[in-house]
Amino acid sequence: VTPTCQGGGRDVQGSWSACLTFVCFFPLTFCALETGNGCGHMVVYQDSGTLASKNYPGTYPNYTVCEKKIQVPQGKRLILKIGDLDIESQKCESNYLTILSSTTLHGPYCGNMMPVPKEIILDTNEATIHFESGSHVSGRGFLLSYASSDHPDLITCLERANHYMKTEYSRYCPAGCRDVAGDISGNIVEGYRDTSLLCKSAIHAGVIADELGGQINVILQKGASRYEGILANGILSQDGSLSDKRFMFTSNGCNKSLTLESGAIPNSQITASSSWEPTNEIGELVQWSPDKAWLQVQGPSWASNQTNLRQWLEIDLGEKKRITGIRTTGSTMLKFNFYVKTFIINYKNNNSKWKTYKGILSNEEKVFQGNSNAGGIVRNNFIPPIVARYVKVIPQTWHQRIALKLELTGCRIVQGKGPNQSAGIPTNLLSVPLGILSFLFFCIFDPGCWKQIKQPFARHQSTEFTISYNNEKEMPQKLELVTSTMAGKCSLTLSCGRVCN
Numbered sequence: 001v002t003p004t005c006q007g008g009g010r011d012v013q014g015s016w017s018a019c020l021t022f023v024c025f026f027p028l029t030f031c032a033l034e035t036g037n038g039c040g041h042m043v044v045y046q047d048s049g050t051l052a053s054k055n056y057p058g059t060y061p062n063y064t065v066c067e068k069k070i071q072v073p074q075g076k077r078l079i080l081k082i083g084d085l086d087i088e089s090q091k092c093e094s095n096y097l098t099i100l101s102s103t104t105l106h107g108p109y110c111g112n113m114m115p116v117p118k119e120i121i122l123d124t125n126e127a128t129i130h131f132e133s134g135s136h137v138s139g140r141g142f143l144l145s146y147a148s149s150d151h152p153d154l155i156t157c158l159e160r161a162n163h164y165m166k167t168e169y170s171r172y173c174p175a176g177c178r179d180v181a182g183d184i185s186g187n188i189v190e191g192y193r194d195t196s197l198l199c200k201s202a203i204h205a206g207v208i209a210d211e212l213g214g215q216i217n218v219i220l221q222k223g224a225s226r227y228e229g230i231l232a233n234g235i236l237s238q239d240g241s242l243s244d245k246r247f248m249f250t251s252n253g254c255n256k257s258l259t260l261e262s263g264a265i266p267n268s269q270i271t272a273s274s275s276w277e278p279t280n281e282i283g284e285l286v287q288w289s290p291d292k293a294w295l296q297v298q299g300p301s302w303a304s305n306q307t308n309l310r311q312w313l314e315i316d317l318g319e320k321k322r323i324t325g326i327r328t329t330g331s332t333m334l335k336f337n338f339y340v341k342t343f344i345i346n347y348k349n350n351n352s353k354w355k356t357y358k359g360i361l362s363n364e365e366k367v368f369q370g371n372s373n374a375g376g377i378v379r380n381n382f383i384p385p386i387v388a389r390y391v392k393v394i395p396q397t398w399h400q401r402i403a404l405k406l407e408l409t410g411c412r413i414v415q416g417k418g419p420n421q422s423a424g425i426p427t428n429l430l431s432v433p434l435g436i437l438s439f440l441f442f443c444i445f446d447p448g449c450w451k452q453i454k455q456p457f458a459r460h461q462s463t464e465f466t467i468s469y470n471n472e473k474e475m476p477q478k479l480e481l482v483t484s485t486m487a488g489k490c491s492l493t494l495s496c497g498r499v500c501n
């Protein structure tokens with residue numbers, strides 16, 4: 001299996017052995033970034049991240065090492081929060097965790113012998129996390145979060161609302177909580193059961209993006225008798241039973257329906273690439289036309305006549321608006337099990353060209369996880385919001401036939417006093433001479449690598465990215481260096497901004 005230089009994507013497990021060979025050949029370049037097969041879920045972003053041992057919260061393997069260098073922007077200090085540490089060892093000889101900065105060694109930590117600090121504040125902006133295991137039978141390993149000193153209220157992905165007594169508080173969630181094991185139940189409108197993981201709920205609610213983390217504002221309220229589970233932002237919340245308390249996230253209010261004002265009169269136009277017009281049992285023509293695509297309209301949805309990747313549904317909002325989310329269903333008809341499983345979004349303004357909405361960190365188009373049945377409503381949020389007049393939904397995968405109802409949510413743009421932004425994209429890039437060096441090294445030995453890395457470069461140069469934060473001013477979206485999850489072992493996503501511009 002050939003390791004790839006394309007980061008961000010999910011890598012195959014099998015590439016590890018190939019990678020290991022490489023690592024051992026060039027320890028100076030690669031091992032400085034990350035070594036070892038004892039690393040589990042790892043999301044490392046410029047300002048925060050989440051790291052866990054392999055198989056967490058299951059038992060970590062025998063004889064493994066995980067070493068990972070983390071850093072926050074220069075001039076800041078690094079804060080670490082240890083969410084869980086369960087390492088089977090008496091004296092930390094062969095199973096332990098250490099945190100090494102240029103000035104201090106913290107640890108080794110293991111077992112129950114010595115108390116493990118919940119929080120470590122370093123006086124440097126970088127550190128190396130080192131985890132090692134020998135032979136052992138049990139132990140979950142570790143899960144920790146880090147952020148810069150700008151966020152002393154950092155929590156880990158494991159905190160639940162019932163850990164806090166206060167009725168109103170604000171905390172900072174690290175990047176990378178979406179794929180950490182643990183339930184949430186409820187949804188943004190009715191609130192979440194207090195047993196739910198806070199940061200994962202915030203991603204589900206669309207308050208923060210998994211790739212960034214960010215500040216969450218929580219309000220604790222009297223519990224509900226039941227909680228409805230829904231799929232949102234790629235996370236499925238569970239149905240939940242009566243609880244004493246529930247929590248809500250405060251919102252900036254930019255969550256109104258943009259497509260239907262009063263539930264009946266569309267305040268926007270909708271068109272489609274094609275429509276399905278079958279005749280039913282009694283010989284009538286049934287129109288699955290685009291005007292059926294409003295979420296609030298009863299009856300069948302819009303369905304395309306052809307089923308291929310060139311189908312689309314286009315909404316004209318009449319004027320430029322701030323679009324923060326989309327809710328979709330399938331056909332909504334029992335007899336027709338049609339729905340769109342994944343889609344991408346294009347958007348534009350009056351006279352501009354169509355642009356593809358991209359994820360925060362990736363220079364790839366963002367593929368949204370849509371419906372998994374014909375009836376349920378699935379929500380996805382745009383972080384950062386799209387500011388545009390026209391939006392086009394382009395189905396990528398579907399079940400049986402492309403069929404869709406939708407609603408866009410957001411708000412009008414009020415000149416000069418739009419709502420403040422809840423999350424910002426940090427604009428300064430990491431400087432990563434080491435990363436670039438090892439990338440170059442890597443590519444010498446894997447020619448396929450160039451092919452893969454060139455595309456993002458080319459795309460980045462040719463696309464001016466215009467998801468904007470301010471009402472009018474449009475900021476280019478920057479690419480960041482990410483060594484992400486397990487894929488990070490063999491892959492690097494390069495910070496392109498500085499290299500290309």
Ligand SMILES: *[C@@H]1O[C@H](CO)[C@@H](O)[C@H](O)[C@H]1NC(C)=O
Binds near residue numbers: 135
């Ligand atoms: C580690 O090896 C020992 C001895 O072979 C075995 O009993 C144990 O189950 C192994 N532990 C794990 C986590 O695989």
Ligand SMILES: *[C@@H]1O[C@H](CO)[C@@H](O)[C@H](O)[C@H]1NC(C)=O
Binds near residue numbers: 188252254255256
């Ligand atoms: C929109 O935000 C307001 C608070 O500003 C909240 O009360 C309402 O439930 C939200 N609506 C949706 C659909 O999320």
Ligand SMILES: *[C@@H]1O[C@H](CO)[C@@H](O)[C@H](O)[C@H]1NC(C)=O
Binds near residue numbers: 305306
């Ligand atoms: C749907 O496609 C079929 C064949 O591809 C074509 O004959 C038919 O006219 C199309 N129907 C509509 C409504 O476009």
Ligand SMILES: *[C@@H]1O[C@H](CO)[C@@H](O)[C@H](O)[C@H]1NC(C)=O
Binds near residue numbers: 318350
């Ligand atoms: C876009 O077009 C609409 C009507 O066609 C017009 O009212 C609006 O001012 C235009 N906006 C811009 C930014 O040109």
Ligand SMILES: *[C@@H]1O[C@H](CO)[C@@H](O)[C@H](O)[C@H]1NC(C)=O
Binds near residue numbers: 419420
């Ligand atoms: C918007 O942000 C600015 C500074 O970032 C702040 O001074 C102002 O109070 C905020 N306005 C609202 C409505 O939150």
